Each structure stands twice: as structure tokens, then as C-alpha cells.
Amino acid sequence: MAPARGKGSKRTPAKGNLSTRVSHAGRDRSLTHGGVNPVVQRASTVIVESAAKLFEPGGWTYGRHGTATHEALKEALCEIEGSSHCALAPSGLMACIIPFLAFAKHGGHVLVGDNVYGPTRRFVDRMLKRWGVEVTYFDPEISAGIAELIRADTSVLFVESPGSMTFEVADAPAMAAAARAAGVISVMDNTWSGGVFHKPLALGFDISVQANTKYVSGGADILNGAMHTNTEDVFTQLKDTVADLGSNVAPDDAYAVLRGARSLPLRMNQHEKAALIVARWLKNHPSVQRVLHPALEDDPGHALWKRDFTGSSGLFSIAVKKAPTEQVHAFLDALELFSLGFSYGGFESLAIHCDPQLKRTVSKPDLPGPLIRLSVGLEDPADLIADLEQALAKLG
Ligand SMILES: Cc1ncc(COP(=O)(O)O)c(C=O)c1O
Missing domain, CATH: 3.40.640.10 (Type I PLP-dependent aspartate aminotransferase-like (Major domain))
Incomplete structure (x- = not known):
């Protein structure tokens, strides 16, 4: 040895x-x-x-x-x-x-x-x-x-x-x-x-x-x-x-x-690709008011992201249309492929409701509605979109 x-x-x-x-x-x-x-x-x-x-x-x-x-x-x-x-x-x-x-x-x-x-x-x-x-x-x-x-x-x-x-x-x-x-x-x-x-x-x-x-x-x-x-x-x-x-x-x-x-670079490329497909689809959904993803061209952080980053991961948020908390929960509970959990970076897609966790004191984010964070995993993005589509219907 x-x-x-x-x-x-x-x-x-x-x-x-x-x-x-x-x-x-x-x-x-x-x-x-x-x-x-x-x-x-x-x-x-x-x-x-x-x-x-x-x-x-x-x-x-x-x-x-x-x-x-x-x-x-x-x-x-x-x-x-x-x-x-x-x-x-x-x-x-x-x-x-x-x-x-x-x-x-x-x-x-x-x-x-x-x-x-x-x-x-x-x-x-x-x-x-x-x-x-x-x-x-x-x-x-x-x-x-x-x-x-x-x-x-x-x-x-x-x-x-x-x-x-x-x-x-x-x-x-x-x-x-x-x-x-x-x-x-x-x-x-x-x-x-x-x-x-x-x-x-x-x-x-x-x-x-x-x-x-x-x-x-x-x-x-x-x-x-x-x-x-x-x-x-x-x-x-x-x-x-x-x-x-x-x-x-x-x-x-x-x-x-x-x-x-060992497989991180490969996985990151897939997270990036899939998350952008999902994020772009969400941008056009009537129940979504804003997608917070720095790789999207109209995101406030896009210019800095483009200058300093070479890619994007699978984690981003959406501000959905204003709705009572029970309705936001109904949307999250209806998700079948996105599990509800406080993490990201794994092979499995996750979602959480962010509002109860925003502990800002000097720079309150200007959000048009409840904030949901999505972690896009390694599933097929078409399946994830179908899951989001059926669940977003719960927001009315
Ligand atoms: C940005 C960021 N930093 C640090 C941590 C802490 O990592 P850990 O859960 O391994 O303590 C997390 C966990 O969610 C995170 O999102």
C-alpha cells in the first residue's frame, strides 16, 4: 500500500x-x-x-x-x-x-x-x-x-x-x-x-x-x-x-x-438548459407576473451576470399573481414532480414559498406577488412544464 x-x-x-x-x-x-x-x-x-x-x-x-x-x-x-x-x-x-x-x-x-x-x-x-x-x-x-x-x-x-x-x-x-x-x-x-x-x-x-x-x-x-x-x-x-x-x-x-x-460540470449544463426552458415558459404564463432569473435578458441583474458569469444554474424564483396564501399553498400542493423542500442542486426538482423567509431590513424587494422559488432538477423540462401548468391552474 x-x-x-x-x-x-x-x-x-x-x-x-x-x-x-x-x-x-x-x-x-x-x-x-x-x-x-x-x-x-x-x-x-x-x-x-x-x-x-x-x-x-x-x-x-x-x-x-x-x-x-x-x-x-x-x-x-x-x-x-x-x-x-x-x-x-x-x-x-x-x-x-x-x-x-x-x-x-x-x-x-x-x-x-x-x-x-x-x-x-x-x-x-x-x-x-x-x-x-x-x-x-x-x-x-x-x-x-x-x-x-x-x-x-x-x-x-x-x-x-x-x-x-x-x-x-x-x-x-x-x-x-x-x-x-x-x-x-x-x-x-x-x-x-x-x-x-x-x-x-x-x-x-x-x-x-x-x-x-x-x-x-x-x-x-x-x-x-x-x-x-x-x-x-x-x-x-x-x-x-x-x-x-x-x-x-x-x-x-x-x-x-x-x-x-465528478459529474458536476455535466449536470450544471443540464440544470442551466432545463431551467431556462422552464423559466422562459413561465414568463409567458398569465399567472406569473415576474421571473427572477439573471440569465433572462430583461432581469435587472442580467448585465452583471453576463459580464461575470459563464452560465446559470437551475435555481430561480417567480412572483405569481396576487392571491391569498391558501391559494398559493393550493398551487404548491398540486405540484407532482416538484417536491416541496428547502434545498436545491439535487437531481430532483423542488419548490418553496419564499415570502415567510424574506428577512430584509435595508432593501425590500419590489415584488408584484407571492414569491415561489423553483429548483429545476434533471427531469425532462417538458414534464416539469406540464406539472407547473396543471398546478398553476389552482391560482385561478
Ligand atoms: C446560498 C446558501 N448558502 C449556504 C447554505 C447552507 O448550506 P447547508 O445547508 O449545507 O448548511 C445554503 C443552503 O440552503 C444556501 O442556499
Whole structure:
């Protein structure tokens, strides 16, 4: 059996286009032991070869710091996000939270997009504030205007683009530049794009967060997250915070995420194609007032999306015609192929009612009717359209 590789060892760069690189990353023989896939190395204890190795800097000495399976996953994830370093987290939410824990300071200040994922906001409101960190929420369409909100004690700028319910697209390069000029760590929740269609690090962000729970794993059966960076110092701080927290990812989970990641580029292309077919059909439906999808030409975020993204995922929202909540529920309950569930990125289509979850304080979205989020899965879009058509009839 080949010796397990230490976490400080160099990764083998993969070659070719994204789908090729994702197929080949993390397959060094030291990680696979001759199989196609890495070993699932379940280890708390790591046996080192000599006393000197016990304290070797960068040595691989304890299971909490990762095993061969985690190394293999990280190599593939770095290929997807275009990052040199990546730290894993046991959920996407933890991957959103850890950058705050790593960089926010007691008595200091952070900036958070008004449209961020609800539980990210909940962490900021419930925990960060209690620990003496002041929070300013900002309009997700603020662009370079973010510079005016940056203070001498601001340490973190947290952006989610597009917002995962209301789909505003951030002016990422302008915001990253403002943060960099002020020495603020910029973080982008990049989950919508699956890491395939949007590269926040290349646009100047310090950290790109990916909830691998969604598109990257793709099977709706695993919770996982990653924080990516191209900066050594930022990575050290993230990695040390993960170590401080004792936060770890089970090797079986790492294996399952990697298995999903291999087909990510292919799946993203299908999600994109199918979602656009469904979204364009919905635009012409009399019960739909607005489709919130940045790849549609008349969407307010379209110009920024076109400039900064290379594609779109399967997640978008619709504002349906004004109707009492019971009627909105009747529409959702009538869906047969779209299941009702709080997630996306899996092979199965999902729908949720967003209004009860919109916790905005500084930039209320101007919506003409109840907001429904759809995650278009890998089913045939013609079947999904037929399902929506019969269910929308319940809206009257
Ligand atoms: C944009 C976004 N970020 C982060 C998360 C959190 O991921 P997880 O459910 O793995 O904690 C989610 C989950 O829905 C999400 O939509």
C-alpha cells in the first residue's frame, strides 16, 4: 500500500478543461491505493513513522485534520472553484460562518448583504452581535457604493450573489476592489453557480464559499461546505479556525461529495438548459407576473451576470399573481414532480414559498406577488412544464 500523503504535500495539477480536470483531480496513487477512487480512510489516530514526525510542521498527525479522502476531495474542489487552497466544513452554513469567526473582531464591524441565506443572517444576528461585533446590512445592488459603508474597524464583507431567493447579482469586482483597498476580507457565497459558472476569486474576492450540499454533491443526501482562497495567509487563518473549532468532515461524507463532484460540470449544463426552458415558459404564463432569473435578458441583474458569469444554474424564483396564501399553498400542493423542500442542486426538482423567509431590513424587494422559488432538477423540462401548468391552474 502506498504511504498516505501528508497534508503539506504538493498536489498534482490536473490538466485540460474543467470536466477533464474534475474527472482526474485527487487520483494520485497515494490517495487511491490503486483504485479509481480515493480510499475512504476512517481515522482518528494517525500512526507516524518516527518521533521527529510527531511535531513536523504541516505533518499529517490526527484524523481531525483530514485524511487521504479529504485530500482527494479538496483537490477536485480547487479545480472547480479555481482556487489554490480549500478548507472543508461539515455544512455549507459552517463554511459561511467560519470566515466571520476567523476574521471578525470583538468591538469591530462587519458588512453583510441584505439578501444572504437566512441562517447566515441568523448567525450574524444571534451570535456575532452577542460577541460584540457590529453588523451593517447593505443593499445587494450597492456596487462600488459599499466603500462608503466601510469603516476603520470593518473586518469582513460578506456577499451572496445571486441572492438565493431574490437573485440580485452583485457587482463583484467593484465590491472586492473596495474591500481590498480598505484591508477588509471579502467573502462571496458562490453556491448558486456550483462554482462552475462564477469564479469570485478571479474577480478579486478573498474567499469563495460553496455549500457542497447543493450542486457539487448533487444527490440531496449530504451536508458539506468548502471555503476557497488563493491567498496563503487567508488560508492559514481559515484552517486554524477550523482546527480551533474542532470542526471536521466525516471521510464517508468527503467521499460522497467527491463522487458527486465528478459529474458536476455535466449536470450544471443540464440544470442551466432545463431551467431556462422552464423559466422562459413561465414568463409567458398569465399567472406569473415576474421571473427572477439573471440569465433572462430583461432581469435587472442580467448585465452583471453576463459580464461575470459563464452560465446559470437551475435555481430561480417567480412572483405569481396576487392571491391569498391558501391559494398559493393550493398551487404548491398540486405540484407532482416538484417536491416541496428547502434545498436545491439535487437531481430532483423542488419548490418553496419564499415570502415567510424574506428577512430584509435595508432593501425590500419590489415584488408584484407571492414569491415561489423553483429548483429545476434533471427531469425532462417538458414534464416539469406540464406539472407547473396543471398546478398553476389552482391560482385561478
Ligand atoms: C446560498 C446558501 N448558502 C449556504 C447554505 C447552507 O448550506 P447547508 O445547508 O449545507 O448548511 C445554503 C443552503 O440552503 C444556501 O442556499
